[in-house]
Amino acid sequence: MKTLRYAAALGAWMLVSPVYFLAQNVPYDRILHSANEPQSWLTYSGSYNSQQYSPLKQINRENISKLKVAWIYQPSKAVSNLEASPIVADGVMYITEPPSTVTALDVRTGLRLWTWSPTLPEHVVSIGLYATSRGVAILGDSVFIGTADSHLVALDAKNGALRWDVHVADNAMGYAMTGPPLALKDKIIIGSAGSEAAVRGFLDAYDPKTGKRLWRFWTTPRPGEPGAETWGAGAYESAGATTWNNGSYDPDLNLVYWGTGNPAPDFNDDERPGDNLYTCSVVALDADTGKLKWYFQFSPHEDHDWDSDEPPVLFNASIDKKPRKLLGFANRNGFYYVLDRTNGKFIAGKAFVKETWAKGLDENGRPIPAPNQEPTLGAGTLVYPSITGGVDWTSPSYSPDTGLFYVSVHETGAYFIKGTGKIESGPPKGIVGGGGIRALAGEQSYGAIRALVATTGERKWEFKMLAPAWVPVLSTAGGLVFSGTDEANFFALDASTGKPLWEFFMGHSARSNPISYEVDGKQYIFVTAGNTYLAFSLP
Amino acid sequence: MTALRGFGVGAFVFLAFALAASKAWALPAAAQDLPTANPLPADVEQGKQSFEQRCSTCHGLDGGGAMGPNIQGIPMRIGAPQVASTIKNGMSGGMPAFGGQLTDAQIQQVIAYLLTLTRKDSGAVTGDAAKGKEVYDASGCASCHILDGQGGDSGPELTKVGALRGPGYLKTTLLYPGSDLPQARVFLETGGLLDYLYIHLVTNEGKTYDGTRVVEDSFHIVIRDAKGNFHSFQKSDLREFKKEPGKSVMPSFKDKLSGAQIDDLVAYLASLKGAQ
Numbered sequence: 001m002k003t004l005r006y007a008a009a010l011g012a013w014m015l016v017s018p019v020y021f022l023a024q025n026v027p028y029d030r031i032l033h034s035a036n037e038p039q040s041w042l043t044y045s046g047s048y049n050s051q052q053y054s055p056l057k058q059i060n061r062e063n064i065s066k067l068k069v070a071w072i073y074q075p076s077k078a079v080s081n082l083e084a085s086p087i088v089a090d091g092v093m094y095i096t097e098p099p100s101t102v103t104a105l106d107v108r109t110g111l112r113l114w115t116w117s118p119t120l121p122e123h124v125v126s127i128g129l130y131a132t133s134r135g136v137a138i139l140g141d142s143v144f145i146g147t148a149d150s151h152l153v154a155l156d157a158k159n160g161a162l163r164w165d166v167h168v169a170d171n172a173m174g175y176a177m178t179g180p181p182l183a184l185k186d187k188i189i190i191g192s193a194g195s196e197a198a199v200r201g202f203l204d205a206y207d208p209k210t211g212k213r214l215w216r217f218w219t220t221p222r223p224g225e226p227g228a229e230t231w232g233a234g235a236y237e238s239a240g241a242t243t244w245n246n247g248s249y250d251p252d253l254n255l256v257y258w259g260t261g262n263p264a265p266d267f268n269d270d271e272r273p274g275d276n277l278y279t280c281s282v283v284a285l286d287a288d289t290g291k292l293k294w295y296f297q298f299s300p301h302e303d304h305d306w307d308s309d310e311p312p313v314l315f316n317a318s319i320d321k322k323p324r325k326l327l328g329f330a331n332r333n334g335f336y337y338v339l340d341r342t343n344g345k346f347i348a349g350k351a352f353v354k355e356t357w358a359k360g361l362d363e364n365g366r367p368i369p370a371p372n373q374e375p376t377l378g379a380g381t382l383v384y385p386s387i388t389g390g391v392d393w394t395s396p397s398y399s400p401d402t403g404l405f406y407v408s409v410h411e412t413g414a415y416f417i418k419g420t421g422k423i424e425s426g427p428p429k430g431i432v433g434g435g436g437i438r439a440l441a442g443e444q445s446y447g448a449i450r451a452l453v454a455t456t457g458e459r460k461w462e463f464k465m466l467a468p469a470w471v472p473v474l475s476t477a478g479g480l481v482f483s484g485t486d487e488a489n490f491f492a493l494d495a496s497t498g499k500p501l502w503e504f505f506m507g508h509s510a511r512s513n514p515i516s517y518e519v520d521g522k523q524y525i526f527v528t529a530g531n532t533y534l535a536f537s538l539p
Numbered sequence: 540m541t542a543l544r545g546f547g548v549g550a551f552v553f554l555a556f557a558l559a560a561s562k563a564w565a566l567p568a569a570a571q572d573l574p575t576a577n578p579l580p581a582d583v584e585q586g587k588q589s590f591e592q593r594c595s596t597c598h599g600l601d602g603g604g605a606m607g608p609n610i611q612g613i614p615m616r617i618g619a620p621q622v623a624s625t626i627k628n629g630m631s632g633g634m635p636a637f638g639g640q641l642t643d644a645q646i647q648q649v650i651a652y653l654l655t656l657t658r659k660d661s662g663a664v665t666g667d668a669a670k671g672k673e674v675y676d677a678s679g680c681a682s683c684h685i686l687d688g689q690g691g692d693s694g695p696e697l698t699k700v701g702a703l704r705g706p707g708y709l710k711t712t713l714l715y716p717g718s719d720l721p722q723a724r725v726f727l728e729t730g731g732l733l734d735y736l737y738i739h740l741v742t743n744e745g746k747t748y749d750g751t752r753v754v755e756d757s758f759h760i761v762i763r764d765a766k767g768n769f770h771s772f773q774k775s776d777l778r779e780f781k782k783e784p785g786k787s788v789m790p791s792f793k794d795k796l797s798g799a800q801i802d803d804l805v806a807y808l809a810s811l812k813g814a815q
Contacts, residue, residue, distance in 0.1 A: 434591050487757060
């Protein structure tokens with residue numbers, strides 16, 4: 001009798017909360033058709049096309065002024081600069097806490113359901129980066145994280161139990177993971193950071209069930225392979241081109257798109273003559289084999305630290321009245337690019353910030369170098385944009401409603417100083433090569449959210465900010481664009497005009513993808529601020 | 540919405556932020572945190588090499604900020620032991636721990652190098668510091684500046700100004716205040732915003748305010764007028780908002796003091812290095 005009563009109570013509870021922690025099963029089809037379940041956020045940028053767009057519209061231009069904090073989650077240990085984009089599925093939110101802790105939260109309240117931390121070495125090597133984590137991937141009933149010491153780990157999504165742990169690369173040599181994995185049908189794709197330690201970049205695919213590596217694509221070619229002629233002798237081995245953020249996927253073309261980092265050493269190019277393929281590029285790989293289908297190099301022979309690790313944005317639009325499959329990329333070098341994502345051909349490009357290093361792009365999208373813009377010894381050379389570029393790793397957003405590409409830009413330059421150090425064998429002692437920059441004073445810099453026509457890069461509007469910000473962008477079907485300032489404001493703009501509609505001072509700037517989800521018929525906007533995760537909703 | 544938000548909850552948050560921001564720039568009262576060792580040129584050079592290998596990508600080659608914050612003068616502001624601890628153990632917000640890469644001695648060399656990045660110039664002291672103290676006391680400096688815990692606080696504290704600023708800079712500031720403002724609040728990548736920036740603004744209702752910037756974000760500005768009062772505004776409530784880097788609420792002493800008095804005052808200020 002008692003048992004029956006409990007069963008009845010449980011049944012009633014399940015009716016009230018039909019998705020409450022029960023499923024925790026996110027097969028590939030759900031991620032593939034993420035547009036069909038806007039209440040969830042199933043991959044880093046919300047969907048395989050990395051549009052950072054939510055079809056939810058309960059929160060909109062008319063009611064945004066009423067947006068309030070719904071709940072706050074703070075990690076048990078002060079970490080600051082949380083950068084993880086959460087995954088939201090079936091009533092549970094999966095976040096990470098630096099360096100490599102995975103935590104599951106009740107999405108309604110922010111209460112912690114479980115947490116898992118790896119055993120990290122006493123000294124995790126993190127050269128040219130800080131040991132953060134931009135989140136997990138989910139596939140089936142497992143969640144996956146790349147750790148600060150370069151392991152890929154699978155956990156049971158229901159309880160955080162360890163399923164498998166694969167050692168991907170040698171942290172002692174400088175490999176460190178900060179980017180989230182990307183879950184495909186039967187593969188987990190992940191790369192690693194480490195260009196400043198002069199490692200050789202790669203992108204890997206692993207079996208989600210066993211952790212067995214299925215393929216590896218080295219981002220710099222060996223002698224004899226196509227592209228090897230773009231390096232000096234032996235330089236490909238310690239060449240950088242690391243893959244430290246998330247990528248995108250076109251299921252129809254079965255292509256994975258991923259950005260690559262700067263060559264090593266950054267500011268001393270003496271030992272690496274040539275274009276240095278495939279650094280500062282986007283590569284399109286066959287998802288089944290990892291073979292290179294095409295590449296596009298934004299900054300050949302780069303020496304300003306302008307990695308290209310922002311997630312590539314995939315969208316479809318008409319060019320000359322013909323429907324095209326496109327890839328949009330606001331590159332750290334200051335140019336916005338539109339590529340044909342079936343073959344990598346350049347379609348359009350335009351500077352989206354002040355830049356002085358190129359006179360423009362040629363018909364193939366290759367930059368036409370401006371004279372005297374290389375780093376020099378001594379006082380250095382003033383170059384725009386600065387070391388962090390027009391935008392760094394923070395995701396832009398594309399809205400299919402407006403056809404606009406929204407990006408948080410850095411308007412600033414810096415004096416670039418050439419390094420004199422050389423790459424040494426053995427574990428790295430620090431950033432290789434030396435050199436660097438001297439920043440301009442803050443008053444000479446500013447930030448902005450800019451709305452670009454996605455097919456051309458033409459600027460439609462901008463919202464100016466006091467300082468260059470490091471906050472990704474979210475657009476929604478509610479006609480809103482969410483982002484933040486470096487000073488700690490989190491705000492919403494009208495997606496059509498850029499007019500500010502709402503603002504909240506969080507006490508610390510955001511560093512994660514703002515995302516949106518819905519539970520119990522209520523839409524939430526979610527973002528980090530320093531050591532805090534915040535969920536916003538209407539009253 | 541009223542232009543002047545007064546001191547409601549929002550203003551309180553801003554004030555707390557402003558005070559926290561300004562506190563980071565107040566000189567620490569404790570004097571024992573200043574490094575007393577006299578580093579050899581070879582130590583400074585070794586520290587420079589370590590700095591350029593491990594620190595400059597984030598903090599800039601001159602410590603003026605890059606992907607990490609401006610750290611010029613940081614040993615003077617927070618003390619060498621705190622800097623050593625931060626280098627060794629890292630800190631939340633992205634600073635890695637270098638304890639596994641640098642020995643304690645190497646960390647001290649980095650700090651010795653950081654000390655050379657402090658904003659000091661090469662001018663020489665020519666005046667008489669004792670006479671300068673008399674000029675200081677007679678010229679009303681204490682109404683705006685704290686010295687050893689005494690004085691007004693609308694200008695920067697001067698207890699250790701001789702350790703932070705060289706005689707040439709001090710003289711320029713006395714003659715042409717506002718001409719070469721220090722950099723204060725720091726943002727990632729940029730070299731920091733100017734401290735004591737002169738602001739002139741007019742509200743939509745037509746009220747005019749002048750003062751120095753206490754804190755600013757993309758949506759708000761807090762200024763402090765010459766009487767020391769705080770005023771907090773939403774930028775959308777302002778008809779006019781002007782930054783005037785050349786101006787200062789501090790009066791020029793160019794025509795108020797003789798050349799000899801200026802030199803004496805500079806000598807006195809240059810002698811203020813806090814208790815060693």
